[in-house]
Amino acid sequence: MVKVIFTNISGSVIQEVEGNEGDCLLDVGQAAGQPLEGTCEGQMACSTCHVIVKDAWFDKLPPASENEEDMLDLAAGARRTSRLSCQILLTKDLDGLTVAIPSESRNMQGL
Template identity: 55%
Template sequence: MPKMVFIEKNGNRKEVDAPLGLSVLEIAHRNGIDLEGACEGSLACSTCHVIVDKAWYDKLAEASEDEEDMLDLAFGLTHTSRLGCQIKITPELDGLTVKLPAATRNMMVDK
């Protein structure tokens, strides 16, 4: 089974099973990771914002225009920010690493 790594807000790394076809948001919820997802993955909020490790960012499917619009509302936005509800695990994403952002409102940072 594929694995993925969450880097929590406190810096702790948590490696978890990442079943194929599930979203990063669903995997977080299954493993007690503090990733809100207020709209439950319906692409109506930005509370499942994650920062994708640079090594993995280009391996993801391109963000839709709707996802880009929601990301504009995210806290701690970076150049590798994505919504966890929009990242589906594929065999190519085995080992994916994402960081949970600190809460800093709409500030683009270069990480």
Template identity: 70%
Template sequence: MMRVTFVHADGKGRTEVEAEPGSILLDVAQAHLMPLEGTCEGQMACSTCHVIVAKEDFDRLPPASEMEEDMLDLAAGVRRTSRLSCQISLTAEMGALTVHIPSESRNMQGPR
């Protein structure tokens, strides 16, 4: 198991969860009612699962594909450490991962 910390869109709340290696970050987020829509169901046809990975964790992730980078161009509030959560496969080697829910996701269902 590994630990994933979701920093809520308001920047004040946090939700820490355990996740199985091999899980997709979007699935973990949705299972814990984080406000990430994932409209395209992981097909990289939207950017509604955009998250901002903590700087200290970002370099431990495999690089984003060109297609993912293209989709991130459509997301609101993109930062240097932005990723699509549907493209992050969790591994035991990560140990822990902290991601920030963008403020643009606040209007979706989930913790605020």
């Protein structure tokens, strides 16, 4: 199992969850009730699964593709360490991965 820590923007832990190696962060977050909309269902056609990766973890992720970077340009509250959670696959090297969901995000599917 791979532990993922969801925090608020100020860094306070909201929830710690576990996923399996190979799981997509979007799926793990949604299963845990996190407000990750994922409108395009992981097809990288939107930015509604945008997360901000804690600095210490950002360089441990594979680089974002050009398509992901284009989608992040549209993301509300994007920062230098922003990524799309649909593009992050959990590995044992990511055990303890810490991410925040921007306060600008709204899960419209949960309403």
